[in-house]
Amino acid sequence: MAGASEIMSTISEAIRTINEAADHTVKVAQSISYKKDTLLVNQFENTIFEYAKVDSQLKEWEKVIEGYSQTLSDYQMRIDNDQQRINPHQDIHETILQDCLDSANKATENNLRAHPFIRQYQDAGFTIEDDMNDDLVTTHVHRSTTCPITKQDFVDPVKNIHCGHTYSHAAIIEIMNLNQKSGKKNRCPVGGCNRFVNENDLEPDSAMQALIDKNQK
Template sequence: ISFNAIDSALSSLKNCQSYINSGMDVATQVALDLVESFNDEEDVNNMEKVMLEYATMDRELNHYIKAFEETINQVKREKPENLPDLENLAQEKFLEMESKNSDLDFQRNEKYMYFKDQLKEMKKQYHGNDTIEEIDEDIAVTRSQMNFICPITQMTMKRPVRNKVCGHTYEEDAILEMIQTQKQKKKNVRCPKMGCSHVDVKGSDLVPDEALKRVIDSQKKQ
């Protein structure tokens, strides 16, 4: 049995994921622009709906790819004399996965959660604490106030990154250099924020803090 055509189709589907990711990146930037420009709350809510649609598409695409991959692997493993209807088999697996869908799935979508987190921080900075109650409290780490100073360089950050584990922010180059230096010594990196108990900072746990960067840039212009 030749699976070349199917492998090619799967490859094309995986390319679609990059388009969804790009769309989510754009939607995040637009939503932050809207908050920064004090646009109507309805416009911001519409961008949240767009992000939810992207996250739903991403979940559906992942299920479709997984269903086809499982079907192909099953046929390769069992090597039946008569080739079954692969499309029907995959469709059954796909529908089974879709039947287990839950809103909790979106908490595993990093781009969607990043969007929620950054939007919350922007609203907190530009509209005060009165809007915080309206935002879903599904991010574990919240910061009561934003700190512009990097705990490593002791200077105002230019490219802040946030640690997903402990919630603290650092200058990107400074923390990556620290991680690299400690890696050469085969040692873990303790979070440089005073009083933080997190003792294993990894590069993979760092995400750009777009909301903080915008606030810092805005302060510089004043």
């Protein structure tokens, strides 16, 4: 049974791979958009939605594993107090992780259309047909080019693979350096976001850079 840290590492790598796949999908969709092929467009849209679903699920699992130690402690306490029965032939760590992952699998997808992959796809010039509603409305989310840290246009935008938020590269690095000196953890500086960010979690936000370049023309 793999440990929590090993599982977290695997999930982080999977999230990074999904992000790269989504980037490539958008670029390919842009490169052949001139063909006006409805079937191809639908296939790309479905692919982006599938990537968004997988990415959302991975991040749910990631949040669950982050709280694994506390869950294990609570579980052990219930056993010690005879409030929890456990099969002596069953690995307690495996039991806890399976319970946690089962809970994560039940997470809803209500906010899927606000997922960064969907915004990226829309920013590339595509629209998303909302077939979940009877009205079949077309949705579009305007993406701001203002850095949440500097309050100015992004410069060398990078994306946090864990929450999808984007920052100017120099600005987020400066914050992380200040946190390191003061012994603080690096939380995402976007208000209301409780995800962490490290330099290894940052990747170039090519969609944002393309949007900035487009606006400057």
